Amino acid sequence: MTEDSLEPLDPELRRLLAAEARFPAESAATRARVWAGVEAGIAPTPPDGGGGADGGTSGATGAASGAGTGAGKLASVALAAFAAGGISGAAIYHASVEPPEPSVVQVPVPEGSQLSDAGAGADGPGDEAAIADSSASSDAGTAVRRPEAASALPERRRSPTQPRADQPTSEEPPAAEADRSQLARERAIIEVARAGIARGHPGSALSALDRHAREFPHGRLAEERDGLRIIALAKAGRSSEAENEAARFRDRYPNSLLRPAIEAALGSGP
Amino acid sequence: MSGAAEQPAGAVDTGSLEEFRSMFDAEFSYVCRALRRLGVRSADLEDVAQELFITVHAKFVDYDRQRPIRSWLFAFAFRAASNYHRLARHRREVSGTPLSEPPSTDDPEGALADRQAQQLVLTALQSVPFERRSVLIMHDIDGFTAPEVAETLSIPVNTVYSRVRIARGELERALRRERLRRGEP
Numbered sequence: 001m002t003e004d005s006l007e008p009l010d011p012e013l014r015r016l017l018a019a020e021a022r023f024p025a026e027s028a029a030t031r032a033r034v035w036a037g038v039e040a041g042i043a044p045t046p047p048d049g050g051g052g053a054d055g056g057t058s059g060a061t062g063a064a065s066g067a068g069t070g071a072g073k074l075a076s077v078a079l080a081a082f083a084a085g086g087i088s089g090a091a092i093y094h095a096s097v098e099p100p101e102p103s104v105v106q107v108p109v110p111e112g113s114q115l116s117d118a119g120a121g122a123d124g125p126g127d128e129a130a131i132a133d134s135s136a137s138s139d140a141g142t143a144v145r146r147p148e149a150a151s152a153l154p155e156r157r158r159s160p161t162q163p164r165a166d167q168p169t170s171e172e173p174p175a176a177e178a179d180r181s182q183l184a185r186e187r188a189i190i191e192v193a194r195a196g197i198a199r200g201h202p203g204s205a206l207s208a209l210d211r212h213a214r215e216f217p218h219g220r221l222a223e224e225r226d227g228l229r230i231i232a233l234a235k236a237g238r239s240s241e242a243e244n245e246a247a248r249f250r251d252r253y254p255n256s257l258l259r260p261a262i263e264a265a266l267g268s269g270p
Numbered sequence: 271m272s273g274a275a276e277q278p279a280g281a282v283d284t285g286s287l288e289e290f291r292s293m294f295d296a297e298f299s300y301v302c303r304a305l306r307r308l309g310v311r312s313a314d315l316e317d318v319a320q321e322l323f324i325t326v327h328a329k330f331v332d333y334d335r336q337r338p339i340r341s342w343l344f345a346f347a348f349r350a351a352s353n354y355h356r357l358a359r360h361r362r363e364v365s366g367t368p369l370s371e372p373p374s375t376d377d378p379e380g381a382l383a384d385r386q387a388q389q390l391v392l393t394a395l396q397s398v399p400f401e402r403r404s405v406l407i408m409h410d411i412d413g414f415t416a417p418e419v420a421e422t423l424s425i426p427v428n429t430v431y432s433r434v435r436i437a438r439g440e441l442e443r444a445l446r447r448e449r450l451r452r453g454e455p
Binding site: 010187 | 287288289291292293294295296297298299300302303315316319320321323324327328335336339340381383384385387388390391392410411431434435438441442445
């Protein structure tokens with residue numbers, strides 16, 4: 001059987017599906033909130049008493065204890081269990097507050113399939129770190145929907161985990177520290193550009209991107225800069241410039257993850 | 271993209287975090303849209319999306335950049351929604367879930383029409399059984415080929431074709447029912 005054996009989609013159905021696909025899904029504020037929660041969730045756990053110290057159980061529990069209220073909490077717990085459990089089917093489910101739901105059963109899928117990537121959970125500490133101690137994730141008004149969270153949002157880019165008091169502190173080589181400092185400065189400028197695009201101010205985004213190009217012509221975030229520039233140009237109605245830069249971008253970064261967003265911006269225009 | 275420099279244990283690789291952030295910004299709306307179509311309710315969407323991306327981050331290093339990112343992400347959305355529905359309280363999927371506020375537009379009538387279409391399609395989609403709905407979404411809405419759908423969902427290609435055919439009929443009947451319910455022609 002081939003694609004040709006499928007009847008063409010009914011025109012009215014096609015029209016409805018196209019209209020549904022056109023409607024923008026989520027606001028920039030929603031995206032920012034979710035990102036704050038993701039960032040907190042992927043931050044490395046502290047060495048003492050962290051969620052990852054004793055395996056997937058703690059990871060799932062940590063996620064559960066930090067989860068939001070009501071349905072969101074149960075959804076978070078189930079998903080933490082799914083992420084921690086692994087393809088072996090050893091999902092461990094703890095409800096820290098409410099009576100336990102039936103265990104989330106891992107559905108075995110063939111190795112090497114994309115579903116197995118999506119469902120395969122723990123390879124060990126990586127997943128515990130990924131699930132993390134999501135109780136350490138609150139920042140009023142901005143971050144995750146986890147009102148029980150007690151501690152402040154960890155720093156966005158974590159320095160090496162805090163050394164114990166009884167261990168000698170290690171110093172980073174000056175070159176590594178300078179590298180991180182430059183990346184922080186680059187990132188700050190790129191964030192300004194992203195915010196400009198998100199708020200419908202492509203002009204301010206382009207100004208920020210020009211500044212990045214001047215200060216960091218070969219910076220680590222050059223790809224993000226170049227991609228955002230195309231999107232900002234498209235949003236500003238400078239279509240031919242956007243198209244020209246997109247052609248160069250495709251040659252320079254053929255496997256860039258930004259390509260779908262760039263193509264979408266070129267298609268939708270200002 | 272820059273490779274990951276060696277960093278002390280426990281530190282976040284800020285270069286790859288930037289790449290992940292770029293991907294997140296680019297694909298967040300797509301993932302949310304997929305989760306909605308797969309039946310995750312609005313009230314739960316942020317939590318489910320957040321946990322999904324945390325899981326995606328854990329597997330990001332394994333992502334094969336030769337593959338379309340969206341088919342890879344859809345696999346995560348499929349699994350997340352599948353687990354979401356397993357929870358008893360989510361099994362009764364609610365139709366007519368309020369949608370987020372649309373952005374301002376120069377064409378409010380067109381935007382309203384699109385919003386109504388979105389509501390109609392999302393409600394009707396929930397009548398299509400989950401396994402067939404997933405195939406329909408990937409093939410007829412997201413535009414993936416049948417082999418891509420088959421690879422993502424780990425099913426034979428012929429199964430994709432048969433599920434698409436059946437799901438289209440189910441969706442059309444659900445749309446008619448929903449329109450009748452709303453008093454639309």
